[in-house]
Amino acid sequence: MESVFEIIAEPNRRAILSLLVLSQQSVGEIERQLRLPQPTVSKHLRVLREAGFVESTVDAQRRLYRLKPEPLREVAAWLAPFRRFWSAHVDALERHLDRMDQSTPTKKKTRRR
Amino acid sequence: MESVFEIIAEPNRRAILSLLVLSQQSVGEIERQLRLPQPTVSKHLRVLREAGFVESTVDAQRRLYRLKPEPLREVAAWLAPFRRFWSAHVDALERHLDRMDQSTPTKKKTRRR
DNA sequence: CCTGTATATACCTTGACGCGTATATGCTCT
DNA sequence: AGAGCATATACGCGTCAAGGTATATACAGG
16 A cells, blocks of 8 residues: 555545544544444554554544645645646637637527536 | 546556646557556556546557546545645644744745745 | 443455456558 | 558456454443
């Protein structure tokens, strides 16, 4: 389990991360919200913790898990070079649609929902 | 192979995508730049094509592959909610460093590369 | 202390994915 | 038409990760 991309390839792990973006959660809370068996949650949390996506603090018997930013930032960093590319595509699409607007002005109302 | 995240979990596929962000490439060119056996490249390209990451046009015997924006945009969309979170963390880090600057003003030159 | 609750870990099985090798398809040029 | 190049596909294999079930650890409260 090397790269951050393999970590977030797992749907349940992404779900856990999305839960934690709201606030920190205990294992039991995650378990109930995602309707997953407890060992499954614990195992995914272990993977996430060892990869640096989350950290935990102890609260009596509970463990509270919260997000750590670095690994997701790594994903964003890899993604960054593509942003230029696809924003260019948006522009091209918009120009195309604008040209369509000019040639078929009757359909204008359907644009810009 | 359902989600876009599983697609980009594979290192060679990420490498191919990163190559294609520069310009469109033929299979052979990808093969040589990444030093991968040809069937490997073709198979990864198939996966990428079926997932909508790339498209190809025919140029005699060659096929030229180029990026398509949508799937990577999907990744960015999933990532977006976390941006708020980690930028808050950056701010905290910056405030911390600023405080360090004040206490040790001699090292100021090393910040703000 | 003992019971109940919360979380972690161990073991096993299964399925999927990536790779290598071999072969097929298709195009070009002479 | 035939040779050579470019790309795609088929098949068998090894590996690894996810899930399920069972069990271990640890804390709390009567």
